[in-house]
Amino acid sequence: MSTxxxxxxxxxxxxxxxxxxxxxxxxxxxxxxxxPKGNEARAAAMAEMAALMHxxxxxxxxxxxxxxxxxxxxxxxxxANLREMxxxxxxxxxxPESLVQRRHLATSRxxxxxxxQRPANDWAGFLENFRPLLALAREEAALLAxxxxxxxxxxxxxxxxxxxxxxxxxxxxxxxxxxxxxxxQRVTEKQAQEPVIRPQGPFPVAAQRALCEQVMRRLGxxxxxxxxxxxxxxxxxxxxxxxxxTTRYKEDDALPALMGVIHETGHGRYEQNLPREWLGLPxxxxxxxxxxxxxxxxxxxQLGSHPGFAQQLSPLLMKHLGAQAAWEPENLHxxxxxxxxxxxxxxxxxxxxxxxxxxxxxxxxxxxxGEIECEDIPxxxxxxxxxxxxxxxxxxxTNGCMQDVxxxxxxxxxxxxxxxxxxxxxxxxxxxxxxxxxxxxxxARGELQPVFDWLLAKVWSQGSRWExxxxxxxxxxxxxxxxxxxxxxxxxxx
Amino acid sequence: MSTxxxxxxxxxxxxxxxxxxxxxxxxxxxxxxxxPKGNEARAAAMAEMAALMHxxxxxxxxxxxxxxxxxxxxxxxxxANLREMxxxxxxxxxxPESLVQRRHLATSRxxxxxxxQRPANDWAGFLENFRPLLALAREEAALLAxxxxxxxxxxxxxxxxxxxxxxxxxxxxxxxxxxxxxxxQRVTEKQAQEPVIRPQGPFPVAAQRALCEQVMRRLGxxxxxxxxxxxxxxxxxxxxxxxxxTTRYKEDDALPALMGVIHETGHGRYEQNLPREWLGLPxxxxxxxxxxxxxxxxxxxQLGSHPGFAQQLSPLLMKHLGAQAAWEPENLHxxxxxxxxxxxxxxxxxxxxxxxxxxxxxxxxxxxxGEIECEDIPxxxxxxxxxxxxxxxxxxxTNGCMQDVxxxxxxxxxxxxxxxxxxxxxxxxxxxxxxxxxxxxxxARGELQPVFDWLLAKVWSQGSRWExxxxxxxxxxxxxxxxxxxxxxxxxxx
Numbered sequence: 001m002s003t004x005x006x007x008x009x010x011x012x013x014x015x016x017x018x019x020x021x022x023x024x025x026x027x028x029x030x031x032x033x034x035x036p037k038g039n040e041a042r043a044a045a046m047a048e049m050a051a052l053m054h055x056x057x058x059x060x061x062x063x064x065x066x067x068x069x070x071x072x073x074x075x076x077x078x079x080a081n082l083r084e085m086x087x088x089x090x091x092x093x094x095x096p097e098s099l100v101q102r103r104h105l106a107t108s109r110x111x112x113x114x115x116x117q118r119p120a121n122d123w124a125g126f127l128e129n130f131r132p133l134l135a136l137a138r139e140e141a142a143l144l145a146x147x148x149x150x151x152x153x154x155x156x157x158x159x160x161x162x163x164x165x166x167x168x169x170x171x172x173x174x175x176x177x178x179x180x181x182x183x184x185q186r187v188t189e190k191q192a193q194e195p196v197i198r199p200q201g202p203f204p205v206a207a208q209r210a211l212c213e214q215v216m217r218r219l220g221x222x223x224x225x226x227x228x229x230x231x232x233x234x235x236x237x238x239x240x241x242x243x244x245x246t247t248r249y250k251e252d253d254a255l256p257a258l259m260g261v262i263h264e265t266g267h268g269r270y271e272q273n274l275p276r277e278w279l280g281l282p283x284x285x286x287x288x289x290x291x292x293x294x295x296x297x298x299x300x301x302q303l304g305s306h307p308g309f310a311q312q313l314s315p316l317l318m319k320h321l322g323a324q325a326a327w328e329p330e331n332l333h334x335x336x337x338x339x340x341x342x343x344x345x346x347x348x349x350x351x352x353x354x355x356x357x358x359x360x361x362x363x364x365x366x367x368x369x370g371e372i373e374c375e376d377i378p379x380x381x382x383x384x385x386x387x388x389x390x391x392x393x394x395x396x397x398t399n400g401c402m403q404d405v406x407x408x409x410x411x412x413x414x415x416x417x418x419x420x421x422x423x424x425x426x427x428x429x430x431x432x433x434x435x436x437x438x439x440x441x442x443x444a445r446g447e448l449q450p451v452f453d454w455l456l457a458k459v460w461s462q463g464s465r466w467e468x469x470x471x472x473x474x475x476x477x478x479x480x481x482x483x484x485x486x487x488x489x490x491x492x493x494x
Numbered sequence: 495m496s497t498x499x500x501x502x503x504x505x506x507x508x509x510x511x512x513x514x515x516x517x518x519x520x521x522x523x524x525x526x527x528x529x530p531k532g533n534e535a536r537a538a539a540m541a542e543m544a545a546l547m548h549x550x551x552x553x554x555x556x557x558x559x560x561x562x563x564x565x566x567x568x569x570x571x572x573x574a575n576l577r578e579m580x581x582x583x584x585x586x587x588x589x590p591e592s593l594v595q596r597r598h599l600a601t602s603r604x605x606x607x608x609x610x611q612r613p614a615n616d617w618a619g620f621l622e623n624f625r626p627l628l629a630l631a632r633e634e635a636a637l638l639a640x641x642x643x644x645x646x647x648x649x650x651x652x653x654x655x656x657x658x659x660x661x662x663x664x665x666x667x668x669x670x671x672x673x674x675x676x677x678x679q680r681v682t683e684k685q686a687q688e689p690v691i692r693p694q695g696p697f698p699v700a701a702q703r704a705l706c707e708q709v710m711r712r713l714g715x716x717x718x719x720x721x722x723x724x725x726x727x728x729x730x731x732x733x734x735x736x737x738x739x740t741t742r743y744k745e746d747d748a749l750p751a752l753m754g755v756i757h758e759t760g761h762g763r764y765e766q767n768l769p770r771e772w773l774g775l776p777x778x779x780x781x782x783x784x785x786x787x788x789x790x791x792x793x794x795x796q797l798g799s800h801p802g803f804a805q806q807l808s809p810l811l812m813k814h815l816g817a818q819a820a821w822e823p824e825n826l827h828x829x830x831x832x833x834x835x836x837x838x839x840x841x842x843x844x845x846x847x848x849x850x851x852x853x854x855x856x857x858x859x860x861x862x863x864g865e866i867e868c869e870d871i872p873x874x875x876x877x878x879x880x881x882x883x884x885x886x887x888x889x890x891x892t893n894g895c896m897q898d899v900x901x902x903x904x905x906x907x908x909x910x911x912x913x914x915x916x917x918x919x920x921x922x923x924x925x926x927x928x929x930x931x932x933x934x935x936x937x938a939r940g941e942l943q944p945v946f947d948w949l950l951a952k953v954w955s956q957g958s959r960w961e962x963x964x965x966x967x968x969x970x971x972x973x974x975x976x977x978x979x980x981x982x983x984x985x986x987x988x
Contacts (some may be wrong), residue, residue: 015542016541018538018539018541019539019542019543021535021536021539022516022517022520022537022539022540022543024518025519025523025536026516026519026520029519029523034736035717035718035719035720035721035736035737036718037716037718038719038721038733038735038736039738040732040735041515041520041734041735041736041773042515042735042736044512044515045512045513045515045516046516047611048509048512048513049512049513049514049516052546052553222531224529224531225529225532226529226532227527227529237536239532240535241531241532241534241535241536242528242529242531242532242536277533333858413589415966434924
């Protein structure tokens with residue numbers, strides 16, 4: 001059937017896809033390779049590309065063409081593409097140019113100053129920049145909300161997790177709040193009775209790198225379509241056809257790099273296995289930040305910290321880093337599942353991590369809705385840290401409410417994705433356990449293919465065909481259900 | 495004074511410059527990092543970028559704007575920019591879109607098949623693809639010639655060496671032809687009497703890399719604004735603010751990587767020292783391929799193979815690769831100046847190299863002008879190899895007329911730049927010897943700054959402000975004069 005306008009739009013998006021490729025590779029290069037004096041020219045080039053892509057996403061003819069295409073006799077597949085095109089168009093067009101510029105200036109200023117204000121514990125100085133940034137974030141949220149009919153916070157969150165609403169997050173996080181602090185208490189008491197042998201370094205970087213690469217291969221990463229390099233802040237970048245993962249190595253401790261690499265391999269496999277035949281079309285993209293995190297956590301937490309998987313990791317650690325008692329499977333599993341409440345989100349274990357996220361969500365949502373002001377943050381942070389993790393952050397901004405780069409960067413509505421991802425991952429494995437007989441015994445024997453086949457069928461190959469809630473329903477037969485996450489933690493830690 | 499149209503054009507070129515940045519970094523990445531499965535997506539992204547840049551260079555309003563800008567009250571500096579803008583516009587607009595596409599197809603096909611035809615010595619097969627490619631190259635040359643009023647070959651060569659004409663090349667190469675074969679004869683006879691100690695490997699790659707990096711630092715390469723990596727075909731890419739050099743290492747021989755790196759460092763320093771305050775404008779670019787080669791050969795041949803410089807290199811080789819008699823300064827200098835006629839241009843020494851270039855020039859010029867046909871190439875090649883180097887290539891296409899990628903890629907008019915570069919380099923050093931007292935003794939003591947200061951003032955900082963002949967005149971007080979090259983070879987080799 002004839003779909004000329006849809007076809008035109010598809011070509012337009014394919015051009016965007018090609019430019020996004022160069023943008024992504026240059027972005028990876030910036031983090032992994034670029035020498036310092038290259039920064040200014042690169043920033044100018046990247047800004048030029050961002051401006052070009054923004055012009056393409058806000059092309060004045062697009063609303064009319066989107067509308068005309070919607071009248072064409074489209075397949076479901078084409079309709080899904082059109083829905084995603086409209087999402088991209090809507091996000092790009094929501095904000096007037098002047099607001100985009102003011103926002104860019106405010107976040108640059110706030111983030112830049114934060115780098116020195118955080119170590120200086122300078123909350124008052126931070127507020128100077130964060131107050132105007134919050135005003136702009138609220139303005140942005142109001143515009144997005146007016147356009148979408150969502151609440152302000154939901155309008156922000158929808159950019160990271162399409163279809164997710166705070167009503168559902170409230171319900172889910174509210175439940176977790178009920179049982180998680182008690183669980184942490186029980187786990188830490190139990191673990192206090194269990195001695196664990198600490199590994200003895202140093203561990204040469206070359207050996208760690210070889211170990212990481214072998215584990216990546218074991219986890220199915222395709223080195224013909226990707227690389228592992230080094231950067232200060234590990235990430236998974238590049239493009240689906242050429243995934244660029246990074247990590248960082250510490251000579252005195254090998255497990256952070258290894259588990260970081262396993263985490264990024266989850267992101268990497270998702271990207272490497274996005275539907276190749278749709279590449280260039282918007283539904284070929286990974287669905288959302290939460291689903292992306294569900295893949296990294298499926299590999300890092302569900303699989304990588306699985307007691308059976310420690311039997312697979314153990315001989316590899318012995319081989320690359322030398323034999324020692326700490327690498328015996330049982331001890332290794334203990335090392336990988338140690339629970340300890342602490343100040344810092346990024347250092348948190350699987351069990352305490354959701355507390356850090358719930359706390360941030362419970363602050364940033366009312367902050368955007370105008371129910372609280374930024375002056376209220378420290379007291380709320382301290383109260384919630386006490387309540388959830390039994391830790392005081394009074395007067396400690398450095399390791400309290402100033403620890404993350406997200407807010408200084410104006411990234412609000414993103415935090416829930418971390419814990420939603422952990423929950424999706426638990427839900428995937430709960431579903432697999434029903435569908436794949438002997439899953440856990442298989443993992444201990446290194447039979448990982450059934451896991452990858454499941455993820456491929458249910459998540460990777462689906463791209464952005466469905467909004468998140470529908471993908472979750474299709475994959476697991478039910479909506480997001482935090483009971484699976486609870487059951488996972490109980491089974492593993494109690 | 496008001497120059498609104500010129501200013502608009504300058505902005506347009508700055509945007510082009512930003513896109514060229516991303517294109518260049520992605521191109522380097524393709525050679526140095528990209529895994530094989532990334533190729534197709536990268537090629538599509540690069541083609542999209544090339545198309546965008548082509549559209550910008552052929553924007554329909556440009557001729558009118560260039561003309562209007564020329565009426566504005568411009569400084570000499572602005573006029574030079576306008577001249578270069580017009581050059582870019584002319585080159586991009588010379589060819590109708592359909593010819594560009596046919597040419598692209600023909601070169602892709604010819605180059606791809608050449609990769610297997612060359613090792614198979616399959617001249618007949620090669621001709622099948624090269625014949626139509628040559629027809630298109632002639633068509634292209636005719637269009638460029640009609641537009642510029644130059645001869646066909648000159649119109650092609652002008653893209654690589656602006657202002658250089660075959661009348662001058664004929665004169666210069668004609669002179670060299672008179673004395674070079676005799677000189678080669680005398681040098682090889684002389685060297686046959688001089689024993690040389692061969693270095694004993696293996697030389698670990700990490701040690702070679704450390705050596706290369708130290709030599710690069712010694713030669714003033716700024717690692718805050720560039721990198722050294724590995725690729726199959728060494729090159730110098732990236733952007734002036736972030737120069738990406740590559741090399742390749744062989745464990746059994748350390749000198750090829752080292753001398754290759756010294757060569758690329760010449761390109762790299764040129765790029766790193768282009769006039770920073772003009773960056774983004776067309777005259778901030780390196781002038782030409784010949785001048786670029788004059789910089790790589792200034793460092794590799796004039797400096798790197800200088801007898802005094804061997805005293806500087808010797809302790810570094812001993813330090814990184816272990817002490818051995820081969821690295822003693824006198825022997826090292828012998829190793830670096832060994833002359834031996836051979837089949838392959840890229841393996842040729844400084845003395846025999848021009849024979850390879852003259853031969854190619856004497857074939858490709860009449861080929862484009864329609865004076866000979868591609869069927870004539872092998873016989874001409876063989877005759878000229880006999881004449882210039884005393885070597886027969888009869889029936890040997892692999893190491894004869896099929897050895898270079900240039901013709902299969904449709905690159906015609908480029909070869910002269912190699913030897914013009916060697917001649918410019920000799921002319922620079924002849925000028926320096928007059929202007930800098932004790933230059934050679936200084937080089938032996940490692941005092942290289944006067945050399946770099948001269949190159950900076952006369953070449954690097956001049957960008958594309960002048961066409962090549964004027965730059966040569968300004969730098970050395972005379973036009974290109976092959977007598978300096980001859981004097982250099984005589985002084986060093988006899």
